[in-house]
Amino acid sequence: MTADVTVHLAALALGDDALVLSHRLGEWVGHAPVLEEEVALANIALDLLGQARVLLSLVGDEDELAYLREERAFRNLQLVEQPNGDFAHTIARQLYFSTYQHLLYAELAAGHGPFAPLAGKAVKEVAYHRDHAEQWTLRLGDGTDVGHERMARACEALWRFTGEMFQPVEGLDVDPERLQEAWLDSVGDVLRRATLTVPEGPRSGAWAAGAGRQGLHTEPFGPMLAEMQHLHRSHPGASW
Amino acid sequence: MTNTDWPLWEVFVRSRRGLSHTHAGSLHAPDAELALRNARDLYTRRGEGVSIWVIPSSAITASSPDEKDPFFEPAADKPYRHPTFYEIPEGVKHL
Amino acid sequence: MATAAAHHTAQQTGPQAYGAQSGVPDTACGTDDTAAYQRAFDAAVAADERVEPRDWMPDAYRATLVRQIAQHAHSEIIGMQPEANWITRAPSLRRKAILMAKVQDEAGHGLYLYSAAETLGTSREDLLDKLHTGRQKYSSIFNYPTLTWADVGAIGWLVDGAAITNQVPLCRCSYGPYARAMVRVCKEESFHQRQGYELLLALSRGTPEQHAMAQDAVDRWWWPSLMMFGPPDDESAHSAQSMAWKIKRHSNDELRQRFVDICVPQAESLGLTLPDPDLKWNEERGHHDFGAIDWTEFWEVLKGNGPCNEQRMTQRRRAHDEGAWVRESAAAYAAKRNDEAGAGRG
Numbered sequence: 242m243t244a245d246v247t248v249h250l251a252a253l254a255l256g257d258d259a260l261v262l263s264h265r266l267g268e269w270v271g272h273a274p275v276l277e278e279e280v281a282l283a284n285i286a287l288d289l290l291g292q293a294r295v296l297l298s299l300v301g302d303e304d305e306l307a308y309l310r311e312e313r314a315f316r317n318l319q320l321v322e323q324p325n326g327d328f329a330h331t332i333a334r335q336l337y338f339s340t341y342q343h344l345l346y347a348e349l350a351a352g353h354g355p356f357a358p359l360a361g362k363a364v365k366e367v368a369y370h371r372d373h374a375e376q377w378t379l380r381l382g383d384g385t386d387v388g389h390e391r392m393a394r395a396c397e398a399l400w401r402f403t404g405e406m407f408q409p410v411e412g413l414d415v416d417p418e419r420l421q422e423a424w425l426d427s428v429g430d431v432l433r434r435a436t437l438t439v440p441e442g443p444r445s446g447a448w449a450a451g452a453g454r455q456g457l458h459t460e461p462f463g464p465m466l467a468e469m470q471h472l473h474r475s476h477p478g479a480s481w
Numbered sequence: 482m483t484n485t486d487w488p489l490w491e492v493f494v495r496s497r498r499g500l501s502h503t504h505a506g507s508l509h510a511p512d513a514e515l516a517l518r519n520a521r522d523l524y525t526r527r528g529e530g531v532s533i534w535v536i537p538s539s540a541i542t543a544s545s546p547d548e549k550d551p552f553f554e555p556a557a558d559k560p561y562r563h564p565t566f567y568e569i570p571e572g573v574k575h576l
Numbered sequence: 577m578a579t580a581a582a583h584h585t586a587q588q589t590g591p592q593a594y595g596a597q598s599g600v601p602d603t604a605c606g607t608d609d610t611a612a613y614q615r616a617f618d619a620a621v622a623a624d625e626r627v628e629p630r631d632w633m634p635d636a637y638r639a640t641l642v643r644q645i646a647q648h649a650h651s652e653i654i655g656m657q658p659e660a661n662w663i664t665r666a667p668s669l670r671r672k673a674i675l676m677a678k679v680q681d682e683a684g685h686g687l688y689l690y691s692a693a694e695t696l697g698t699s700r701e702d703l704l705d706k707l708h709t710g711r712q713k714y715s716s717i718f719n720y721p722t723l724t725w726a727d728v729g730a731i732g733w734l735v736d737g738a739a740i741t742n743q744v745p746l747c748r749c750s751y752g753p754y755a756r757a758m759v760r761v762c763k764e765e766s767f768h769q770r771q772g773y774e775l776l777l778a779l780s781r782g783t784p785e786q787h788a789m790a791q792d793a794v795d796r797w798w799w800p801s802l803m804m805f806g807p808p809d810d811e812s813a814h815s816a817q818s819m820a821w822k823i824k825r826h827s828n829d830e831l832r833q834r835f836v837d838i839c840v841p842q843a844e845s846l847g848l849t850l851p852d853p854d855l856k857w858n859e860e861r862g863h864h865d866f867g868a869i870d871w872t873e874f875w876e877v878l879k880g881n882g883p884c885n886e887q888r889m890t891q892r893r894r895a896h897d898e899g900a901w902v903r904e905s906a907a908a909y910a911a912k913r914n915d916e917a918g919a920g921r922g
Contacts, residue, residue: 287677327898486699
């Protein structure tokens, strides 16, 4: 593959991650557990949407890519498409993803590849997302019994989507193994400080065909895309 | 305070280097760390600040003006009488 | 003790936390003092000074402010719902970012306003409880549904436009914390109305279907927007007193007229029609005449019979109830850290 093609593939993967997670966080608007969190979650969603727009624009027209691709053409991780669930599930998803994204962007920002400029800006945003997730993991895990139980369940439920983050992605000049080690250290440390245990189950599904990076998604993703795309698709060629 | 009722914090923002922190408003948070983060999200989401302080409202001791002073003190210490005291949004007419 | 002196005693109260329960001095101060306070208050308000939280103020002034600021805060929070309804369906990423930022601002504005209300001696918890139990109201406009994407534009142009017309004078409201909150709100809202207008303009100049969508939205939102200024002056319960206190600076009808005059040329530029056959320029008055408002609908929606009253309150209560365990857990975490710190010192 030419360099351009691999850059496109990587940009799609990272762009779709940001796009889809931003969408999920946008579903929280008006439903957050406290008003201050309305503002915080929307901030994170807006950061991610901004990243998605830059990344998708590297590949083509951002709206064509977001609104006119079929499910199988999306390259995002299955983790980010998982439904919000309760606040604990959202925080567990944020913890897993933002830790990965922060480690990844820090490395990309330090390099000289095509993603260095974007990563240089995004890494600051993502550092904050990671901090937000860690702070809340501590407060839910080490707060009340109910909080602990819900957070433990959420960490457990999403654990099986975490292995996919460390598959090699063509066009991304990082060492997934090293990334994974750092991720396990960091997430393990946060969970322990939150009096939670690191889940022991498998970190990826048994389906040999692959997962999100191969365009294979989980069932909740289809309805999410249908909702996201329906208005745009109902008016072909219209501008907004 | 009920167990879901988070305490009130006062937020002070330094809008840029060289200026002191000024009172921006208040918010609720369960503890100082989250208060700082909430303050960042709420009071600086348009880049209004370079540094934030949060202080539990209950920790502030205020001056105790004379019992009957509120409207009798000299006008000189009422800068808010002067229109320039107020920050008016750009483009707002008839003010 | 509920004396005036209590307001002026530095107890464990921060700048936002004063408002004692009652502003009326008890007998220890004597009625002469009350009269003196009242005279001073009246004179200060007449001189366009700002009233600050630690100042003596009449109970009725305090109660009026709490009611108005709370209703304003509740409106921001409930007002997130009709627009959030379209975040997940926004037809372009640019529009999605704008909409999300706008709805986020509304949460922020609610927070500024709850803070302002708290300086009067109430608490957010209490205000939310009053909202959830229907003892305090929010603006009736948010009891109308957003049926199409164009409604997002109509809300920005008309609803935010009406709100801004109402709010700009509030930046000079006699109560300092409210006025300051409004300065911040008005500054941030400057983009809200513009994005709505721009959204409608894109639709109006778009495909015939898009144009029709825009016209339909304006048809549905125009009259409810005019109702946002409240009942006519001769039927408005609180207006006269609020004007005297300089909480309110202009009458309902005055502001409504101002809004109509502003909107007519804007609608023309949009290429959309305002749904009022009686709308026309009156040379003599120097204003637009407009048709009769259906006040029956206004009072009915206010009473709870609007298309979305039930839905809005259900969602608000559910978000609050479902979030209780989160708030509790965070409070418990903070308490544990405090205990540890205490044990460390001991």
